[in-house]
Amino acid sequence: MSITVGIPQALLYYKYYPLWEGFLGGLGLEVVTSPATNRRILTAGVEAADNEICLPVKVFYGHVLSLKEKVDLLFIPRVVSVEEDAYTCPKFLGLPDMIRAVGDMPEVLDPIFNFRLGSRRVSRDVYSFAKRFTKHPAKVWRAWRHGVDEQRRYVAKLESGWTPVEVLSGKAPPEAKGDMTIGVVGHPYNIHDEYVSMNLVKRLRKMGARVVTSDMLPHRVVEAEANRLPKKLFWTYEKEIVGSAFYWMRSGTVDGMIYMLSFACGPDSLIQVLLEQEAKREGAPALMPLVIDEHSGEAGLVTRVEAFVDMLAWRLN
Amino acid sequence: MPVTWPHLGNLEIVLKDLITAAGQPYILPPKNTARTLQLGLRHSPEFACLPLKITIGNFIEALEAGADTLIMAGGIGPCRFGYYAQVQRAILNDLGYDFEMIVLEPPAMGWKLFVDTLKRIAPGKSLWEIAKAIKLAFRKGRAIDAVEREVLKYRAYERKKGATTKAYRAALNVLDEALFEKDAIDEAKEEALGLVYGVEKDVDRPVLKMGIVGEFYLLLEPFVNFDVEEYLGHSGVSIERSVYVSDWISPGNNNIIGGISEEEIKRAAAPYLNHFVGGEGQATVGHTVIYAGHGFDGVMQLFPFTCMPDTIAKSILPRVGRDFDIPILSLVIDEQTGKAGLITRLEAFLDLLWSRRMQREKRLLSV
Numbered sequence: 001m002s003i004t005v006g007i008p009q010a011l012l013y014y015k016y017y018p019l020w021e022g023f024l025g026g027l028g029l030e031v032v033t034s035p036a037t038n039r040r041i042l043t044a045g046v047e048a049a050d051n052e053i054c055l056p057v058k059v060f061y062g063h064v065l066s067l068k069e070k071v072d073l074l075f076i077p078r079v080v081s082v083e084e085d086a087y088t089c090p091k092f093l094g095l096p097d098m099i100r101a102v103g104d105m106p107e108v109l110d111p112i113f114n115f116r117l118g119s120r121r122v123s124r125d126v127y128s129f130a131k132r133f134t135k136h137p138a139k140v141w142r143a144w145r146h147g148v149d150e151q152r153r154y155v156a157k158l159e160s161g162w163t164p165v166e167v168l169s170g171k172a173p174p175e176a177k178g179d180m181t182i183g184v185v186g187h188p189y190n191i192h193d194e195y196v197s198m199n200l201v202k203r204l205r206k207m208g209a210r211v212v213t214s215d216m217l218p219h220r221v222v223e224a225e226a227n228r229l230p231k232k233l234f235w236t237y238e239k240e241i242v243g244s245a246f247y248w249m250r251s252g253t254v255d256g257m258i259y260m261l262s263f264a265c266g267p268d269s270l271i272q273v274l275l276e277q278e279a280k281r282e283g284a285p286a287l288m289p290l291v292i293d294e295h296s297g298e299a300g301l302v303t304r305v306e307a308f309v310d311m312l313a314w315r316l317n
Numbered sequence: 318m319p320v321t322w323p324h325l326g327n328l329e330i331v332l333k334d335l336i337t338a339a340g341q342p343y344i345l346p347p348k349n350t351a352r353t354l355q356l357g358l359r360h361s362p363e364f365a366c367l368p369l370k371i372t373i374g375n376f377i378e379a380l381e382a383g384a385d386t387l388i389m390a391g392g393i394g395p396c397r398f399g400y401y402a403q404v405q406r407a408i409l410n411d412l413g414y415d416f417e418m419i420v421l422e423p424p425a426m427g428w429k430l431f432v433d434t435l436k437r438i439a440p441g442k443s444l445w446e447i448a449k450a451i452k453l454a455f456r457k458g459r460a461i462d463a464v465e466r467e468v469l470k471y472r473a474y475e476r477k478k479g480a481t482t483k484a485y486r487a488a489l490n491v492l493d494e495a496l497f498e499k500d501a502i503d504e505a506k507e508e509a510l511g512l513v514y515g516v517e518k519d520v521d522r523p524v525l526k527m528g529i530v531g532e533f534y535l536l537l538e539p540f541v542n543f544d545v546e547e548y549l550g551h552s553g554v555s556i557e558r559s560v561y562v563s564d565w566i567s568p569g570n571n572n573i574i575g576g577i578s579e580e581e582i583k584r585a586a587a588p589y590l591n592h593f594v595g596g597e598g599q600a601t602v603g604h605t606v607i608y609a610g611h612g613f614d615g616v617m618q619l620f621p622f623t624c625m626p627d628t629i630a631k632s633i634l635p636r637v638g639r640d641f642d643i644p645i646l647s648l649v650i651d652e653q654t655g656k657a658g659l660i661t662r663l664e665a666f667l668d669l670l671w672s673r674r675m676q677r678e679k680r681l682l683s684v
Contacts, residue, residue: 052623052631080592086394087395087595090395090396090598090625090626091594091625093595094590094598094632097589098629098632098633101633103639229403231400231403231420234393235394264622266366269362270362270365270400274404
């Protein structure tokens with residue numbers, strides 16, 4: 001029987017699942033994911049996680065708990081950095097240790113991905129992580145290549161307008177209709193977790209809007225836009241948020257933007273100021289911040305989204 | 318062009334000398350008050366951490382008082398602090414203030430930028446003069462911190478309540494007035510320490526030993542921590558603290574005042590948090606482990622609400638507490654925190670520590 005390794009369907013799952021699945025599968029491990037977020041998962045996460053932490057991390061705890069009886073190992077990599085001069089979020093740096101501190105957990109696999117130290121260091125870390133599963137470096141290399149190829153296909157699909165959920169489930173997005181385009185800005189783990197975002201993307205589409213999200217723009221575009229800030233941001237995923245919003249503001253390819261952020265999100269608390277200031281400039285598309293936490297009610301969200309869409313429609317006519 | 322900077326504990330005593338040596342006039346922001354906090358709250362993003370809100374308040378009040386050049390530290394992340402200056406500039410610009418902002422980025426962002434910034438702060442001074450002034454500033458900063466360390470340690474033993482605080486104020490005064498010269502600073506340090514050591518003590522009194530860890534601003538700025546250290550001292554608690562201003566700023570890894578090197582901290586934290594997470598996250602865990610190993614009665618963690626690194630540490634500390642059987646109190650502070658609530662929690666914590674101490678003594682006697 002092969003060894004099972006669990007990948008929680010939360011946080012960076014939405015960014016790197018194909019890479020991780022391809023890599024771990026190539027090493028001969030059987031990958032198990034947790035189900036999509038539901039009430040049970042959220043409640044369990046909120047109970048287990050520290051009070052002060054942001055919603056997506058609480059959700060992550062819930063997914064880990066739902067996996068823990070079903071797997072031999074948990075895959076929670078320490079994603080320190082994915083490019084040369086930026087970090088991810090501090091919480092990703094401490095995630096494996098936070099999960100271990102819960103106690104009574106399956107063994108946590110926490111390979112380090114730190115591209116600040118250069119890609120040679122990353123490949124060394126990948127090899128030393130994979131050593132326990134295979135003695136053949138060639139097999140590690142093949143598994144990693146396989147993961148990278150999967151990831152490349154995944155990113156290409158995202159850039160062609162599919163959401164992560166659609167790519168991973170293989171269901172094509174519905175035919176775009178309507179003459180209004182709304183940009184949804186935010187972390188993929190918030191906007192694409194349908195339970196957390198309360199189906200924001202589907203809801204907007206149902207109201208007759210075309211929807212584009214931050215992860216549908218190529219990285220080099222958002223990078224160039226984000227670097228218009230006087231000081232380079234040192235969080236990669238915030239660069240994607242700022243970059244996509246700046247791009248849409250400048251190019252005018254959207255009619256309005258919804259910025260979904262979770263309460264107590266550290267980096268977003270600062271980014272919000274920069275985005276709102278940019279949005280005040282004349283001619284910029286409207287920007288609505290939408291703050292979510294574990295107490296958010298669907299009715300409140302729907303009311304605000306409907307009002308926003310009505311306002312955009314009124315502006316267009 | 319009067320220069321200003323935000324309050325941070327005793328830092329101003331040193332910065333006043335340093336800016337004067339740079340040949341610049343300065344204006345201190347008015348003391349932190351409820352108004353400072355109000356101004357900061359009104360103009361800051363909702364879930365930014367308390368330090369950002371208060372420093373915005375400081376800048377606004379200093380600009381009102383006539384300052385026009387703001388000095389702020391930068392950083393390379395991943396803690397939010399490194400991006401504060403950018404957000405502060407954006408907010409203050411939006412409010413319509415006319416000012417120049419000088420952001421002192423760490424050399425890690427490039428030596429040229431670092432040197433250029435120093436030259437902007439001290440126009441017309443040679444690098445050698447600047448380096449000399451900075452060295453002196455560290456000398457003075459360490460003298461102040463050394464005095465503070467002794468105050469934290471010995472306040473619990475004072476015979477007359479308040480005598481240590483009085484001596485501490487006098488000592489800071491001596492250091493504040495000392496000329497900005499090597500010998501003068503050394504002399505002032507001796508005199509200041511003499512004042513603190515001179516406080517009459519009751520050395521037989523039983524006291525609790527507590528470690529204080531957490532986020533630097535909350536630990537160093539009495540306005541935001543309600544001067545909890547003084548309260549603890551008066552309640553019979555001898556304190557060892559993880560952060561001092563000069564250690565925090567100093568590029569070295571030795572932590573001259575705190576006495577525990579970065580290396581040791583990392584090693585102690587490794588089984589629980591095996592990577593830096595920005596800010597003081599790993600140091601909080603490492604210090605707690607070290608204090609537990611030294612047989613402290615308890616550890617208190619202080620940090621602002623939504624602080625990322627210390628929230629991570631807080632998630633992990635319960636495991637340290639279980640392993641070492643040491644009580645840990647995590648206090649999360651924001652603008653809503655009231656002194657009475659804080660003191661009530663501390664009183665309960667101290668009761669717990671005393672009863673554990675008594676139990677342990679009983680056990681030892683009964684064997």
